[in-house]
Amino acid sequence: MIIEIGLVIFIIANVIGSYIIWNLYIKCDRLEQWVDSTYLQIQDVLQDMKNLDTIGAFESDDEVGATFKALQETLNKLDTITEE
Secondary structure, eight states: OHHHHHHHHHHHHHHHHHHHHHHHHHHHHHHHHHHHHHHHHHHHHHHHHHHHOSSSHHHHSHHHHHHHHHHHHHHHHHHHHHHO
């Protein structure tokens, strides 16, 4: 009788633990996909800005150049996140 009760408790704990692990895996996967898509979008925006600025006048400008630098820094930060 004690063995059956212990077995039932063990099975219930395993089912709950499996659900928790599965749920956390799904959330982690969604977060990875979000980071990857954000990285690609920022990379595309930076590339589009560089394509529009063929002579480099905007990139060297103080105000607009700050945007170029901010996008590049964001890409570098996301690089370190996605490489880990």
